[in-house]
Amino acid sequence: MKKTESDILKAAEELFLEKGYEATSTTDIAKVAGCNQALVHYYFRTKEKLFTKIFTEKFKIILGSLKLEKDFDFRASLNHFIDTYFEMLTHNRKIPFFLINELIMREDRRPIIRAAISQEMSYLQYYTEWDKMIKDEISKGNIRQIETMDLTLNVLSLIIFTFISLPLYSDFFEKDENEISHYLQHRKEEVKKLVFQGIGLE
Numbered sequence: 001m002k003k004t005e006s007d008i009l010k011a012a013e014e015l016f017l018e019k020g021y022e023a024t025s026t027t028d029i030a031k032v033a034g035c036n037q038a039l040v041h042y043y044f045r046t047k048e049k050l051f052t053k054i055f056t057e058k059f060k061i062i063l064g065s066l067k068l069e070k071d072f073d074f075r076a077s078l079n080h081f082i083d084t085y086f087e088m089l090t091h092n093r094k095i096p097f098f099l100i101n102e103l104i105m106r107e108d109r110r111p112i113i114r115a116a117i118s119q120e121m122s123y124l125q126y127y128t129e130w131d132k133m134i135k136d137e138i139s140k141g142n143i144r145q146i147e148t149m150d151l152t153l154n155v156l157s158l159i160i161f162t163f164i165s166l167p168l169y170s171d172f173f174e175k176d177e178n179e180i181s182h183y184l185q186h187r188k189e190e191v192k193k194l195v196f197q198g199i200g201l202e
Contacts, residue, residue, distance in 0.1 A: 005043045007033040013054050017094040020101050021051050052112055055102060058095055061088060067126045074137045075201065077130075079192065082155060086188045089163050096160045143199040154198060158191045 011032035015024040026047050030037040044050040062085075068077050089095060102109060131148040138145055162184070170180055196202065 004033075004035055004039060008035065008040055008043055008050070009054065012050050016051060016054055016102075017098050020098075021047075021106075026050075051102075055098075055109075058092070058098065059103075061092065062095070062099075063126065068129050068133065074133055074142065075196075077133060078155075078195065078201075082159065082188060082192055082195070085156070085159050086162075086184065086191075089159065090184055093163055093166065096163045100164075143201050146199055151195075151199065155191070155195055158194060162187045162191070 008029060012024070012029045015028055015032060019028075024047070026037050026040045029047075029050070030040050033040070040050070044053070069080055072080060127148075130152070134143075134146070134148045134151060137143045166180070166184075169175060169183065175183065
């Protein structure tokens, strides 16, 4: 990738995450990238195409957390899933707001993102493997009966809300970065307890 193209992507990501799609213009992107507006259109044609590329990559980061590690049992896999997701969002704290604003609130954007994600069959494989592991644990009597989607959404919702509420926690209680780090570690362990107890895995 040429440096100018890389700079444009970096600038666009920064602005889209900070301001959202509607409030970001190609003029803004060019200014932050240190190039002219014509180069933005040359590399990416339209703001929509540039946004779709960045949004899809961010969504893939989330889907990638479903990937199971070889030789991990169910408990270790669930632990790893939660650890990986927390770690990813700790370093990408604006992603939950970004997804809510641009995916949940923008119905017209969903088919575009779905089409881009569907080209990556590995993500379907991740979910299939995850589904098989959960059903095996249920059949062995190790965990209670639960749908794979329900368990997945339980985990994701607990984690994502931690980060959605983080600005309120940090601002209202005037927490510094070190205190926030301890809080996130505490929340991660609480999420594990809730998830494990919820499926009968003590």
